[in-house]
Amino acid sequence: MAHIVEDARRTATGPLVLHGLSVEGVNQCVHCGLCLASCPTFAELGTEMDSPRGRIFLIKALAEGRTALTDTTVQHLSLCLDCRACETVCPAGVPYGRLIEAAKAEIEHARPGSPARRLFRWLNFGLLLGRPWALRLAATALRLYQVSGLQALVRRSRLVRLLPGTLPAWEALLPSLPPRHERAPLPSYVMAEGARRARVALLTGCVQSVVFGAHNRATARVLAKNGCDVIVPEGQGCCGALNAHGGDHARALEMSRRTIETFEAARADAVIVNTSGCGAHMKGYGALLDGDPAWAERARRFAASVQDLSEFLAKAPLVPPLSPVALRVTYHDPCHVVHGQKIRKEPRQLLAQIPGLSVVDLVESDWCCGSAGIYNLTQPEMAGRLLERKIRHVLETGAEAVVTANPGCILQIQAGLRARGAEVQVLHLVELLDRAYGRPAERGP
Amino acid sequence: MATLTSGRKTALRRELEAIVGPGGVLSDPDELLVYESDGLTLFRALADFVVFPTSAEHVAAVVRLAGREGLPFVARGAGTGLSGGCLPAEGGLVISMMRMNRILEIDYENQLAVVEPGLVNLHLSWAVVPKGYYYAPDPSSQQACTLGGNIANNSGGPHTLKYGVTTNHVLGLEVVMPDGEIVWLGGRTRATPGYDLAGVFVGSEGTFGIATKIVVRILKKPQAVKTVLAVFDQVDHASAAVSAIIARGLVPAAVEMMDQLTIQAVEDAFGCGYPRDAAAALLVELDGLRVGMDAQTERIVQACRDAGAREVRTARDEAERALLWKGRKSAFGAFGRVSPAYMVMDGVIPRTKLPYVLRRVNEIVAAHGLRVGNVFHAGDGNLHPNILYDPRVPGAEARVVEAGAEIMKVCAEVGGSISGEHGIGLEKADFMPFIFSAADLAVMQRLKNAFNPTGLCNPGKVFPTKKSCVEVGPVAYTPHAIEAKGLAQRF
Amino acid sequence: MQDALLERLRAVIGPANVLTGVELSPYVVDGRTPEAAVFPGALEEVAAVIALCGQAEVPVVPWGGGTAASVGMPAARAGVVLGLRRLARLVEHEPGDLTVTVESGVTIAELQAALGNRGQWLSLDPADAERATLGGVLAANAAGPRRHLYGTARDLLIGVTVVTADAAVVKGGGKVVKNVAGYDLPKLFIGSYGTLGVIVEATLKLRPVPEAERLVALRFARLKDAAAAVRALLASDLIPNAVELLDPTAAAALGAGEAGGALGLAAGAVLVVGFDGLPEQVEWQCAELARLAAPHGGRDATPLSSAAWPRLAAAVRDAFPVATAVMSFDVVPAQVAELMEQGAGVARARGFQTAWAAHAGVGVVSAALVSDREPREPGPVCGVLSEWREMARAGGGHATLERAPLAVKSQVPVWDDPGAAGRVMQRIKAQLDPKRILNPGRFVAGI
Known part of the structure; x- marks a missing residue:
């Protein structure tokens, strides 16, 4: 019995922090293990280092100094999707999302990786996401790549396989970008139709506005149909979610302050978000800026006003008339809607109001598709396994379309369906609502 | 058990990989770390390897290898156990069954x-x-x-x-x-x-x-299910209601009880609809035929009212029923919201002794300066006192362990058992003599010898480690013939 | 028999409780007369008897009501019969706990009567309840028709006290309905036919006596139609407590005085189903049963009197004045009707009469066979029995030859081969009874 240590006392007694962020939440974990089966990476691998409980254990051990950021610990912590499915089932209320983000920040700080990786991170987090003009420029280049026939050539020639690192995964996920006029920014104000219900501000997002401008326009139209004056604050950029999930804590803070500032000026009743990661992240601004006396109160107030589109719309019956949409669909829950914001029934309630629509249940509908922010780019192998699993369940439903509510999921599931040669559409919930309000189907991205 | 040398470890890892494949063996200390406990963090033990077989043949080959090397081994599932039963108490191999899940x-x-x-x-x-x-x-x-x-x-x-x-x-x-x-x-x-x-x-x-x-x-699946929530202002009344239900000739599918501390923890966790000010709540479920269900439910409701329930209601639909059960099933974990650590006890008593034993449990825990939340299978008399403590407070763990042992003694005294479902594992091995004599344990040991003569399969569990424990007991001990021949040993 | 041993036995338990000579005739099994029959009156006396016999290396044959005494391989040496009828006290019955602790020599009927007075019962209904003792029923793992809903001894026994071969008094399990402390010794002793220890006391789970209970019989033209009705019943929402499938011969044995006395006539098979619960539940289920069975040709739904219940467990054996052999089978439920049909066919082809009955929902089948030929020519009987066993084994089941003349038993093994598990069983026996004192040679794998 030499190995038995009848002592669970911590080796450190000070506050537990990683990269300056509190991870005291690890002490809420009672090691019950109820999270295990809900974790996609644990389900795939069966190894407890790749389960929420195991990662909490590692985070705790790191914070206590029982272990260090070795290749092994980095590998297991990096493999976390941050899908937060574990939070939904955790009876002890462990704030897992915050813990893993702290761990990822520590990893980025302590082990920034190769110069190429650092350049890549700077391009993304520093340049593209922070500056709408840079993102638009990149989009033009991408559009050129696609319409010139170069993409087709690359894919056909299998040249793509020669790309280094995770670039092939990048290539497979490239959205086919709509032409420039469809990428144009929204007007800054869209007036309510009929009885006025609320004044809302719309987050157009960074990637979203470029790749899925159509969703934003549909969102504005559907909100207007439902009595909302829609403000689209100018100068809004990225909310910082991708940075936070990627461990770029400093820029994430900066972006959150700018976002709050921009939206406060709109003086709206609610801030409406149609992308899951942004909504979940912005609802967490209060916790994020808690340590900043100048911003804490503003952040809390702002966070309380953030609502997912489905959450907002489901508060009242949809304003009629809705015309039939004859389609058999299934609904995929984006992680940061269902787990990050605990919104499960609302999207389904909205779908149920569309006449003619038939909705079939998706097995493991609240299971991550592998997109997870930029996870499909950094961990292509696991992302691929989860996508495979998702596509299998989608095809089992026999649905003509998968409905979801997040651009990352849409791109990922589209890529998976494309690879299988399946003729199943992937739609944002708002697109279906927009159709039911009489809008002809837009050319999909 | 001697520690493996690093050379030996490398060679063994290679052999294990040859059996289960290269992705199926863990030996990095950071990875072994997460396997050091199950759901009971009071005990920790590190394995030399964690192995992931995918077939019975893999398991057999790994077990034979362990036998050849004299290495102890233990199977592990999800590691949700609450008695340290799947811990590699003496090093060696953890055989994870998580990749055999079809x-x-x-x-x-x-x-x-x-x-x-x-x-x-x-x-x-x-x-x-x-x-x-x-x-x-x-x-x-x-x-x-x-x-x-x-x-x-x-x-x-x-x-x-x-x-x-x-x-x-x-x-x-x-x-x-x-x-x-x-x-x-x-x-x-x-x-x-x-x-x-x-x-x-x-x-x-x-x-x-x-x-x-x-x-x-x-x-x-039964044709019909009814779930009744009975709310009490006194714990004793809730305990009495359990026996009253049974006395009316009813065998519900489940009779669960939660006390106030538990109710508040689960309400914080999921907002399941239990009244936070109640002293205790009973969750009674009936299932079976649709015919007669209402009549039986009425009897349950009446039994609870007669026992002093302040409120009795029936779940209106499946959603409400599911929510009530979610609260009940998440109760252990929910204690994480009110305490940085807890130790869940598991004892069984004849259900007619419920009022007495619950009072004793509360007294014992209070005497040790601790708090307790009770959530348990009242119909079976299967108690789960959850003793809350803060592991950072010096001496807290020792008091928890003492209180736990006293509770187990009370269970044994009233004719009960020291485990209803969590098992003996490491946690209660030394409590076994509370309910079993030396002769009882000797037969168990012989049974173990028949299956596991080398003792390499999950050593250190179930049987008391203190040799003195087996010397007390009502039956005089004489060496068994096979012991005399040295074929077996009593523990 | 060593006189010294007899003297010591008399000294320990009193001369009146030690039978010898001609008094031993009730205890003759397979033509072998035991050396003595002893009847201890207390647990300590049981231990003393075993200790004395162990020292003298004389085998001990535990004996309850003797109803299953002939089940098993013939013993090489008859040894001393250890009768437990004097150990029959009700130790503890707390109705609120739904448990009872009782000494093993009590008969099932006595126990049920005592419990019934307080509105409870042991949901175990083996044959011969008037004679069968609780200890014997546990040791032989005997059960009756209600096992369909309530299971067998393994589902009811929560604690057991045994005297082991080294004369130690050993407790397993406990007195509470849920208990995982230590190994599950009660499971070890259930169905062990007295080869590991002598059961002296048991604690069991009880149930409240149901308010209403009814048996209904339905006639079918063909066995396979009845089997289809069983499938429909099992897939339905109904909760029968017994599902008995009988051939006409066995059905007739349910009682000549019954409304069901003529049950077997003009039918290919009879399905007898039991229900209990509230009166309205029983009523509704009986009606549903008739509705479910009708499309499969089930007709003449007839309630049977409660006197038919105890006859169900022994219907096959009682179908003939003296059955030559009785074989029982454990198969998967889907195999029941086929086994009954083909088994009867094989016997008929060789000129034997048979009776068949099954607890159809749990796949437990029994068959009795009658031969009017000279028993010294056991060949044809053995042939049929062997074929029956092969049929059961082909579907993943197995057969036990419960009763047969010695000449048959010597050719057809009583027990099926337990496979590799047999070696584990032998090791258990060697650990618990290394001197082979308890019922040696009677059980599987030479145990």
């Missing part, structure tokens, strides 16, 4: 399923529910715990009151014996020739071998 066959006509041990309990019910069936044993950890683990611990759950525990639902097992032989115990029929080895294996806490295939019964 449903191999579902035979509706004969109402059975053949599954691998790593299958999550609830996933079996999910698989058969479209055809109107389910797997009855429903431990509170059923969303994560595995059937292999359920076999080891003979797991129960709220619905055991009417449907029995795991052993009542297992027909047969394919087992890798501690010497590496693959043997079927039981089968697909209700009985097989000879001793009921499947029955003996279930609940043997992983000390008799490793199950690699499991044949379980699946049951038709």
Whole structure:
């Protein structure tokens, strides 16, 4: 019995922090293990280092100094999707999302990786996401790549396989970008139709506005149909979610302050978000800026006003008339809607109001598709396994379309369906609502 | 046990990889770390390897290798156990069954399923529910715990009151014996020739071998279910209601009880609809035919009212019922919201002794300056006092352990048992003499010798470690013939 | 028999409780007369008897009501019969706990009567309840029709006290309905036919006596139609407590005085189903049963009197004045009708009469066979029995030869081969009874 240590006392007694962020939440974990089966990476691998409980254990051990950021610990912590499915089932209320983000920040700080990786991170987090003009420029280049026939050539020639690192995964996920006029920014104000219900501000997002401008326009139209004056604050950029999930804590803070500032000026009743990661992240601004006396109160107030589109719309019956949409669909829950914001029934309630629509249940509908922010780019192998699993369940439903509510999921599931040669559409919930309000189907991205 | 040299370790890792493949062996200390505990963090022990077999042949080969090397080994499922039962107490190998999690066959006509041990309990019910069936044993950890683990611990759950525990639902097992032989115990029929080895294996806490295939019964879902919530202002009244229900000739599917501290913790967690100011709540479930259901429910309601319930209501729909159960099943974990650590005790008493024992539990815990939350299977008399403590406070753990031992003694004194479903494992090995004599333990030891003569299969569990413990007991001890010959040893 | 041993036995338990000579005739099994029959009156006396016999290396044959005494391989040496009828006290019955602790020599009927007075019962209904003792029923794992809903001893026994071969008094399990402390010794002793220890006391789970209970019989033109009705019943929402499938011969044995006395006539098979619960539940289920069975040709739904219940467990044996052999089978439920049909066919082809009955929902079948030929020519009987066993084994089941003349038993093994598990069983026996004192040679794998 030499190995038995009848002592669970911590080796450190000070506050537990990683990269300056509190991870005291690890002490809420009672090691019950109820999270295990809900974790996609644990389900795939069966190894407890790749389960929420195991990662909490590692985070705790790191914070206590029982272990260090070795290749092994980095590998297991990096493999976390941050899908937060574990939070939904955790009876002890462990704030897992915050813990893993702290761990990822520590990893980025302590082990920034190769110069190429650092350049890549700077391009993304520093340049593209922070500056709408840079993102638009990149989009033009991408559009050129696609319409010139170069993409087709690359894919056909299998040249793509020669790309280094995770670039092939990048290539497979490239959205086919709509032409420039469809990428144009929204007007800054869209007036309510009929009885006025609320004044809302719309987050157009960074990637979203470029790749899925159509969703934003549909969102504005559907909100207007439902009595909302829609403000689209100018100068809004990225909310910082991708940075936070990627461990770029400093820029994430900066972006959150700018976002709050921009939206406060709109003086709206609610801030409406149609992308899951942004909504979940912005609802967490209060916790994020808690340590900043100048911003804490503003952040809390702002966070309380953030609502997912489905959450907002489901508060009242949809304003009629809705015309039939004859389609058999299934609904995929984006992680940061269902787990990050605990919104499960609302999207389904909205779908149920569309006449003619038939909705079939998706097995493991609240299971991550592998997109997870930029996870499909950094961990292509696991992302691929989860996508495979998702596509299998989608095809089992026999649905003509998968409905979801997040651009990352849409791109990922589209890529998976494309690879299988399946003729199943992937739609944002708002697109279906927009159709039911009489809008002809837009050319999909 | 001597520590393996690094050269030996490298060689063994290579051999293990040759059996289960390169991705199937862990030996990095950072990875072994997360396997140092199960759901009970009071005990920690590090393995030399964690191995991930995907077939019975893998398991057999790993076990034979362990035998050759004299290395102890222990099977692990999801690690949700609460007695340290799957800990590598003496180093060696942890054999994780998590990659053997398939449903191999579902035979509706004969109402059975053949599954691998790593299958999550609830996933079996999910698989058969479209055809109107389910797997009855429903431990509170059923969303994560595995059937292999359920076999080891003979797991129960709220619905055991009417449907029995795991052993009542297992027909047969394919087992890798501690010497590496693959043997079927039981089968697909209700009985097989000879001793009921499947029955003996279930609940043997992983000390008799490793199950690699499991044949379980699946049951038709009952036509109707009614869930009644009874709210009490006094714990004694709730305890009395339990016996009153039974005395009226009713056998509910489940009778669960939660006290105020527990109610508040689960309300914080999920907002399930339990009144926060109640001293205790009973969750009573009836299932069966639609005909007569209302009449039976009325009797339950009346029994609770007569016992002094301030409010009795029936769940209106499946959603409300599911929410009430979610609160009950998440109760252990929810204590994480009110305390940085807790130790869940598991004892059984005759249900008529409930009022007395609950009072004693509260007294004992208070005397040690601690708090306790009670959530348990009242219908079975299966108590789960959760002793809350802060591990950062010096001496707190020792007081918890003392209080726990005193509670176990009370259970034993009233004719009960020291474990209803969590098992003995490491935690309660030294409590065994509370309820078993030296002669009782000797027979258990001989039974173990028949399955596990080298003792390498999950050593250090179930039996008391203090040799003195077996010297007390009502029966005079004389050495058994096989002991005299040196073939066996009493522990 | 060593006189010294007899003297010591008399000294320990009193001369009146030690039978010898001609008094031993009730205890003759397979033509072998035991050396003595002893009847201890207390647990300590049981231990003393075993200790004395162990020292003298004389086998001990535990004996309850003797109803299953002939089940098993013939013993090489008859040894001393250890009768437990004097150990029959009700130790503890707390109705609120739904448990009872009782000494093993009590008969099932006595126990049920005592419990019934307080509105409870032991949900175990083996044959011969008037004679069968609880200890014997546990040791032989005997059960009756209600096992369909309530299971067998393994589902009811929560604690057991045994005297082991080294004369130690050993407790397994406990007195509470849920208990996982230590190994499940009760499971070890159930169905062990007295080869590992002598059961002296048991604690069992009880149930409240149902308010209403009814048996209904339905006639079918063909066995396979009845089997289809069984399938429909098992897939339905109904909760029968017994599902009995009988051939006409066995059905006739349910009782000549019954409304069901003529049950077997003009039928290919009879299905007898039991229900219990509230009166309205029983009523509704009986009506549903008739509705479910009708499409499969089930007709003449007839309620049977409660006197038919105890006859169900022994219907096959009682179908003939003296059955030559009785074989029982454990198969998967889906195999029941086929086994009954083909088994009867094989016997008929060889000119034997048979009776068949099954607890159809749990796959437990029994068959009796009558031969009017000279028993010294056991060949044809053995042939049929062997074929029956092969049929059961082909479907993953097995057969036990419960009763047969010695000449048959010597050719057809009583027990099926337990396979590799047999070696584990032998090791258990060697651990618990290394000197082979308890019922040696009677059980599987030479145990």
